[in-house]
Amino acid sequence: MSRSKDIEYLLRRGVAQVEKEADLRRMLVEGNKGEPLRVKLGVDPTHYELTIGHAVVFRKLRQFQRLGHKTVLVIGDWTARLGDPSGREEARKPLTEEQVNANASTYLEQFFRIVDREQTEIRRQSEWFDKFALGDAIKLLGYKTVAQMLERDDFSKRYKSGIEIYLAEFMYPLLQAYDSVALRADVEIGGTDQTFNLLVGRELQPSFGQASQQILTVNLIVGLDGVKKMGKSLDNYIAITAPANDMFGKLMSLPDHAMRIYFEALTDVSDEELNEFEQKIAEGTLNPRDVKLRMAREIVTEFHDGQAAEQAQEAFIxxxxxxxxxxxxxxxxxxxxxxIVELIAEAKLAASNNKARELIRQGGVQFLPTGEMSKAERVADPEFIVPALDGAVLKVGKRQYIRIRA
Incomplete structure (x- = not known):
């Protein structure tokens, strides 16, 4: 693509909103006084693994990098200890410094699967917040009123519902905003759930003698349930590190209505081709399953490679x-x-004995005495005793199997 088409793609593909789009477009076209734009993304290492939902933002960073701009990744080692209230109906439990550091090391490995390391500057909030005194924190709080904070959708809902909001949570958007000051960010990107926080950074920078950062938000993808946004707490996610076969199978379980946003957020299949898919499906000349196979193949290729994607498709079929x-x-x-319950838990096919019993009650466990699907027997009794039968297979859920060796 030409540079003008690359810019258009960056500003349109999977994008929910660009604050002051004309200004950002001008900076992308005309340059930034001969310097690359500093494009900021903040991540809170609250878990040891990232989901393909995180990759939506990472891919957008990669598009900025391909235009010659610099990614500034902020490790939220302070805000992770507070807990991000964005999109939550309850306060998130804070983490210890040790948990944050351990999670951060795994985050970076997954981040650089997508984003170019050479064009990335890695910073930690502790570089500036470790030097903050109580007076600095109080001064920062003085830039926002309680009424302004309650304009944020999740705070507003909790306040109206009588759900507690802790004062520490009000600090989170201001700390994230100060990151932009500390880094002199030109652009900050994030999901739509981060819009309020990003705008606070834009509003705060002029108070420190800086130009306001540009804001770009991307559409969040729904999880495997096809309804709620992808998240680890909802257990409706696909991990970036998931094996190719597992990733492919989970993608194929996605409801048909969610395919378009997955295509737009996680692949480079053209809009023209996606429109053609939708038209043919509506006409009845194209099977949605074939389109979903293409989607799964494209996404698995993004996180693994083409050969792994082809093998995963063959295994799925x-x-x-x-x-x-x-x-x-x-x-x-x-x-x-x-x-059966003890075996499922010990084989790590369920997180606990209780989870194993729940799977059995839901009809999600099958025993294959000969190892063949045609001979599968559904296990309905949690007291079922699995025989030590060499070659037998136990199937748990849609995609988990073990073969018994006596």
């Missing part, structure tokens, strides 16, 4: 279309008959 057990499933050594 073999498993679900031909109803065959995958060939590469893990083995479980069983020297004597064992209770």
């Amino acid at each position: 073999r498993q679900f279309s031909e109803r065959k057990v995958p060939s590469d499933i893990p083995e479980y050594r069983l020297s004597a008959p064992k209770n």
Whole structure:
């Protein structure tokens, strides 16, 4: 693509809003006094793994980098300890410094799977907030009123519902905003749930003698339920580090209505082709399943490679279309008959005995004595004893299998 088309793609593809778009477009076209733009993204290391929902923003950073601009990644080692209230109906539990540092190390490895390391500056909030005195914090609070804070949607809902809002939570948007001051950010990007925080940074910078940063927000993708946004707390996510086969299978479970936003957010398939898909599906000349296979293949290629994506598709078709057990499933050594609940938990097919019982009650557990899907028996009794039968297979949920070795 030409530079003008690259700029248009950056400003349009998967984008929810650009604050003062004309200003950002001018900076992208005319340059920034000969210097690359400093494009800021803040991440709070609140978990050890990232989801493909995070990758939506990372891909947008990569588009800025391809135009020659610099990514400034802020590790929120202070704000993670406060807990980000964005989009939440309750306060998030704060983390210890040790938890934050451990999570941050895994975040960076996953981040650089997508974003160019050479064009990235990594900073930590502790560089400036460790030097903050009580007076500095109080002065920062003086830039916003309680009424202004309550304009934020999640705070407003909680206030009206009588759900507690802690004063520490009011600090979060201001701390994130001060990051932009400390880094002299030209642009800040984030999901639509971050719009309020990003705008606080834009408003704060002139008070410190800086030009206001430009704001670009991207559309959040829904989780595997097709309704709520993807999130680890909702367990409706796909991890960036998920194996290719697992990622492919989960993508194929996505409701049809969510395919378009996944295509736009996580692939470079053209809008013209996506429009053609939608038209043909509406006409009945194209099977939505074929489009979903294309979507899953494109996304798995993004996080793995083309060969892994092709192999994952073959495994998926073999498993679900031909109803065959995958060939590469893990083995479980069983020297004597064992209770089904205990076996599922020990094999890490469920997080606990209670989760295993719940899966059984929901009809999600099958025993294949011969290892063939045609001989599958649904397990309905949590007291079922799994025999030490060499070659038998246990299926838990839609995609988890183990092969028993006696």
